[in-house]
Amino acid sequence: MNNRRYTRTFKEQAMKLVTEKEYPVATAARELGIPESTLTKWLHDSGWQRPVDDAGGLPPLSDDPAVLRVQIKELQRRLKRSEMEKEILKKATAYFAGQNT
8 A cells, every 4th residue: 555645735736736727636646646536535625526517627518519529529539549548458468368377
């Protein structure tokens, strides 16, 4: 278990990425190299609540068809990347499973 200690200044700056600069929690945590659960706990302890319409870093849904098209393109891009990552992990798993025999 990682019992790393963080300074008050670091915690405050990490939380500001989410509360003021509107970074998604997962993105801020990943960029800072800290567990998402740690950042979420700090935010929760400070009284912050995750926005209801948080769609993984995407803006809230719009009624404007042009905005919706852009959001669809972004989601398609993310899906393609996720599928590619999944395939890589499947191949790596098969490779390493074969190494153990």
